[in-house]
Amino acid sequence: MATPQTPDHLIILAEMGREEQVREAFERIHPADVAEVIDAIEEDDLRVGLFADLSTPRAAAVLSLVGDHARETILDQLSEHRLRAIVTSLESDDAADLLAELPRAQVERLLQSIPPRISADVRDLMRYEEDSAGGIMQREFVAVAAEASVEDAIEALRRRGADAEGLHNVFVVDADQRLVGSLPLRLLILADPRTTVGAIMEHDPISAHTGMDQEEVAGLFSKYDLVSLPVIEPTGQIVGRITVDDVVDVIEEEASEDIYRLAGLGQESSVLEPAFESIRKRLPWLILNLGTCTFSATVVALFEGTIQQLAIAAAFMTMVAGSGGNAGVQTLAIVVRGIALDELTFLNARRVVLKEFLTGAANGLALGIIAGVIAFLWKGVPIVGVVLATAILGNLCLAALVGVLIPLGLKWCGIDPAIASAVVLTAITDSCGFLLFLGLLTLCQPLL
């Protein structure tokens, strides 16, 4: 068949049982498209069968691209022999990531049976934290001395051959392998072959320490518009390189994390995971939330007497809680995102806290007046309107402060601010909203 086959088309073919056509297409299309089809196939046997027929380099690429669920089912069925071939053909960072998912004993067996040069790189990488620069870097890079000629640098590049895929810079090092410069391939092409590398290199290139958090690494790429970043040990020696494609994954992962945590979800979730996984991940947060709801319900229960007298208070109190929760989540989202994008620092924190409080107070005043008028028109009792307006104003001021101070406080303590889920915030705005409205109403009861 000569027409190009889209992944969607192949998924339908696979589900119709026309595996031959899918197999044939799998050898022609981009590995990322193969991975998309493999991910979408629901039947484990069919997925494993299609994967088994891929050639080794293709299988290796696909295995490093598929989602967690597909990877697990494939790894479960993979022979040690095939796994060895796959690990050998992967780049060092992808190999290390793959091995991190296997049992320790199996990893040891594997590393002892592959070429020592590869296993040494992989072992090196596996020492670093998964979320650090060391954990996402790869060991494949080209480094030359500043005294080397442009011709030498090109020769060094040639020696790496296929390994140099995705290479955009040659790094320049001193006699102790310490990073001193960087040379974009563009400059290498345009230079006189006899020039020394040191004469045309960019000095003091931006670099990351092996222990730098991956979010900070992503920040460097985004701020300085990088395509690759050398990674150095605290002593200055270059040990690896991070490429922008891995950083794109990090940025998407961190953005998902921020969204999921705000929504009260564990940090790693996917729409494609099986139902029991979703239940297991979400239930703890829901139980926590039920706990906070129970707490705010006890606040309401304190005022049973008032509610018995004025049942409509039960309706109005939900408006106070709802407005506070919404305003607080707005602030929380802005602040968490501002910290993630490095716009909000401790230097400008005071200004932001003031601004958020002002915003909360102004919006609270506006909402309070609207709600108060609604309440007055609805029930004809002016004092209920005034109490509602006051409670909403108070709750929005509080919501703004909580929304900005919780993430800043977490950052101050060195904890990821994104953990400040909306669950915690609404627990506070609900309880305080109920307390403010019902408390004020109880105080004003003689006036009713």
Next chain:
Amino acid sequence: MATPQTPDHLIILAEMGREEQVREAFERIHPADVAEVIDAIEEDDLRVGLFADLSTPRAAAVLSLVGDHARETILDQLSEHRLRAIVTSLESDDAADLLAELPRAQVERLLQSIPPRISADVRDLMRYEEDSAGGIMQREFVAVAAEASVEDAIEALRRRGADAEGLHNVFVVDADQRLVGSLPLRLLILADPRTTVGAIMEHDPISAHTGMDQEEVAGLFSKYDLVSLPVIEPTGQIVGRITVDDVVDVIEEEASEDIYRLAGLGQESSVLEPAFESIRKRLPWLILNLGTCTFSATVVALFEGTIQQLAIAAAFMTMVAGSGGNAGVQTLAIVVRGIALDELTFLNARRVVLKEFLTGAANGLALGIIAGVIAFLWKGVPIVGVVLATAILGNLCLAALVGVLIPLGLKWCGIDPAIASAVVLTAITDSCGFLLFLGLLTLCQPLL
């Protein structure tokens, strides 16, 4: 001063009035660091003054890197002469972005006074939608014929000179300027100078049409691990190129948008904008939210009689609404993110809807039982516990369906699914939660 000065250090110096030191540092540090300091300065006059002293190429780079608020205040004070120099020294895409923020008449005057080659490129770019591939591409690229030799390609690269910054591929075109291949610089370096480009190029490179949405463009970069992407007209002619650094910005922007919309915020917000901006952007959502809260309050008001009889119902009903809202937002976040990352398509939508419903039902059952037991222990009336459990189960099933069907429905209609804010979702889970619990309780009143 010889010690390296961090942006934070310079911000403090600027605020202490030691402008001379800041000015001096500004000529040495990376433009991205200058932009960070300029963004952080609170006083408009100081910001404009420091900017005025930058050399033109530096000023141009900084102006395309600062945030919206800083850019506006600087543009307000910029002479036509200086602006012309800045636009001339910018890359075409940055120049077009800058001009898009100026009044039409001023843009016309400017374009007529800069070199025609530059103004033609900028005019071309300004024709495209801001969020499309055409809108984010730049016109600077190098294209050669397939019959050209490697030597010719290098010569073409040399002619672009400084313009070729950030260039990673030479594109290969046919006689009609239609894209037929791509040649990474690495292959160009390693090839024999007399080989033809056609013999070593990568065929059928991945490309984007000028009209493709920027989110889809980002998807291509992320899926195929690209560093640059040729942009073509529907007729196949290459007209520009998108680089990964712009895509990193798009990914961060789109992630922010998803987070902000879920939180009930306009799509473009920043922690650094002035308070009146924040108030203006957030108040409409808060008023919408107050409207939905008022609606769910009227649902509560329907059951004033029941609440008068059993005031504790006002406490329990908030647990039903709170649990439903939390579970619904979990589903909403997962589904919106799944659509954004292209994991969720119409092909697997049926499976996801079923899975989410199952998850909602299972979690609803678990939460319902816990809440029912709490209610029974609290009040000692079994029927209240049973009603609470049933209402929570029902509300969580509904929340799951609403959380998955709203974004899918929006996608079906061609609307950005991220618009499905938590405000809309909680409006439904609140009203239905109150209705379910208070309605069931009213039905069971004879049994109390």
